[in-house]
Structures are given as structure tokens and as C-alpha cells.
Amino acid sequence: MIPYGQHHIDESDIQEVVNVLRHGDLTQGPKIKEFEKAIAEYVNVKYAVAVSSGTAALHLAAIAAGIDPEHHLITSPISFVASANAALYCGGKVIFSDINPDSINLCPNTLSNTLLKHNNVRAIIPVHFAGLPCDMQLIKSIADKHGVSVIEDAAHALGAKYENGDMVGSCVYSDATVFSFHPVKAIAAGEGGMVTTNDESLYRKILRLRSHGINKLDDPMEFPDQANEDGIPTPWYYEMQELGFNYRITDIECALALSQLKKLDKFLDRRRELVKKYNAAFSDLKNCRPAQTTSIEKSGHHLYVLRIDYKSLGVSRAELMRELKLNEIICQVHYIPIPAQPYYRKLGFNPEDYPNAYCYYQEALSIPLYYDLTDEQQIYIIDVFKKLLA
Secondary structure: OEOOOOOOOOHHHHHHHHHHHHHOOOEOOHHHHHHHHHHHHHHOOOEEEEEOOHHHHHHHHHHHOOOEOOEEEEEOOOOOOHHHHHHHHOOOOEEEOOEOOOOOOEOHHHHHHHHHHOOOEEEEEOEOHHHOOOOHHHHHHHHHHHOOEEEEEOOOOOOOEOOOOOEOOOOOOOOEEEEEOOOOOOOOOOOOEEEEEOOHHHHHHHHHHHEOOEOOOOOOOOOHHHHEEOOEEOOOOOOEOOOOOEOOOEHHHHHHHHHHHOOHHHHHHHHHHHHHHHHHHHOOOOOEEEOOOOOHHHOOOOOEEEEEOHHHHOOOHHHHHHHHHHOOEOOEOOOOOHHHOHHHHHOOOOHHHOHHHHHHHHHEEEEOOOOOOOHHHHHHHHHHHHHHHO
16 A cells, blocks of 8 residues: 555664663653754754644643633644644634635735734634645734734644745744654654744743743742752752643654654655656646645645545545555545534534635545655556546
8 A cells, every 4th residue: 555644764763762772861861952952953943842742832832822711823724633722722712714725824815804803812823734834924924913923833844945945943934833743744753743933931931831830941949948958959849830731752752853854855855856746747637736836846745635626527535535545545635624623613613614725625635745655656646546537
């Protein structure tokens, strides 16, 4: 079977993990800071905090941005549920704003109108869908006009660049950016996430929240007399100064991620090469087209999504996916609109209120894209698709 996505692991990755298992700290050790420093340098940002997952990163960034029962969050209906759940974890409300049908990212014009309709919005989470960066310069200007924070969901976009050439994650247009290191992402840590920021106070807060709300770095003690005895520091003393979480990542995961990061540019080059071949192959088909058509040269190319007119084709998506599986090709759908999920429907959301997202969902199909996909496999995939879509 050819999967829609797959991680690449080589002997150097294995050896880095083995080295930690044999000689290093398994958690709360030096590999975590080493990984944070490496990511910060790669995206050119001041601070980075590694956490247990991309979802944890979104949650902590939302708390740090001030999402609470009185302050709400806007995000895209086309994303994994974690983007919206971050607001609910904080007790706040989530507000969805429709997508641009060409980029599958938040539409800035719609976002402006959404902000005008809602009070008490504290933050926006633009989602760089499939690795394609949103129009962050315009989104940031809209956010500034309304006095709201921006948290970029870049779970798909490590290695992507904005239009001006800056790296996604540099936070030139946001207060914080969130990455994921799930195995199907650009680099794999097993699980894991990261928050990047240029704001020192945000960095310190997220660092505390990552580990139970316990004071870190040189944060002042609330009971300094307990931190010293007769002028001598008490090495056991610590303070839980706010309600935090156990969102720590392990040194084992960071060792794997550091090894993977060394290969990221190679991974991205191969994905770009595969995308160019797909675009050329599918450019003249009657019943399907690439989902993203704007600025794709800046993308991290996490996914390759086709939009297929199943009605004109005379076959359902389920039937097509079954035929593809019989030909040993596994595809996926990214994503069911979040407002369509039962939990969100019970909150009063209707997916048809977001027509661009709803229309996209009716047509979307993610086809195989990953580093180890061979030229021969890609040619086979293209041939099978052309046959089935004829």
C-alpha cells in the first residue's frame, strides 16, 4: 500500500535516540534546550518552547494570549479540531471565519467582517493549511486594527516562507507560532510541538505553564524568605505560581527531532519536486484540479489536495477511495469542517454557514505526498488517477 503520508527514519535518527537511552537524561535534560535553540535559529526567532504536542502548544499559546470565558478566538473551519479546541480548553468561545477557495486559508476580507460582528475577540489563529502560509501581513494589519493577538497554527508549515522571504515561525506578523512534530509532519519527534515567539513575557508564561505553573528562569519568588535559609539558597524550593500542566516533551523525542531537523531542507526539496510533477499531471484534467493555486512556491507542502467534481464524474468519493485502495493507493480527506463535528453542532454551529469551507470539503481528497515516495510510485499514482477520473 502507498499511504497518503509517511515519516522517514534512517540510521542516524535511530542512533541519536539510542545515544540518549544509553547515556542521557530521558526527560527534562539538555536535548530539550538544544532542540528549542535549533528551531529558534532555523526560523530566526528569539524564543522557542518545546512541548508534548502541537495541541498542547496551541492550548498554552491561547492561555498566554488571554483567552478565557470573556475573551474569544477566531480560527478557520478547515483545520484539525485542535485549532478550535484551544479556545474551549480556556473556557472561551470559538468563532469560525470562512476560507479563501484558492488558498484554503482564512480569507482576510471575511475575517474583517467577522471581527466587526463579534465583541470580545482576543486572538486569531490563522491556519497555514497544507503548509501554505496565510496572507499574514494583511491578517496582522487587520488584527492590529481591532487590537487582537495573532497565533499562527503552523503545524503544517515548518520550512515554509512568507511572501517577503521570512520563515514561518519568525513571528514577524504574530505574537506566537505553533508547530507540530507528529510523524506525518515535516519532521517527526513521535509526538511533540513547539511555540515560538519574540515576546519575552509570553515566553516566560508558556515556559511556566508547560510544567505545572512552576516558576522558571529567574522569575521572582512570591515567598522569597522560603527560598533562603540564613542567606543560603534552599535548593529544593520551588513555587507553583499559577495553574499549569504537564506538557513536557522528552529528551528521547527531542533527540529524534534534532536528527530529523538536519534533513528538513532535503525533505522539503523532495516534496516540492513531487508537487511540481503532480501539478503538471493534473493541470488538464476535466473533473479535478489542485486545491491550492496561489503562492505555492512558499509552501511547506505538508499535503497535496485535489478538488474533484464527484457529481460530474458520476462516482462518489467513497467509491473512488475504494477503487484507489484496490489499486494499493491510500488517500485521506483534510478536513471535515470543524463546525460539522457533532460536538460543535451541539454548540450551535452549522457547516453550511461557511460556504467556501463546506464546498471545499465536498470535493477534497489528499493524495500521497512524502519524502520516500519514489518517482515510479508517483507515476503509478498519476496513471491510476487519470484512468479512474477519465
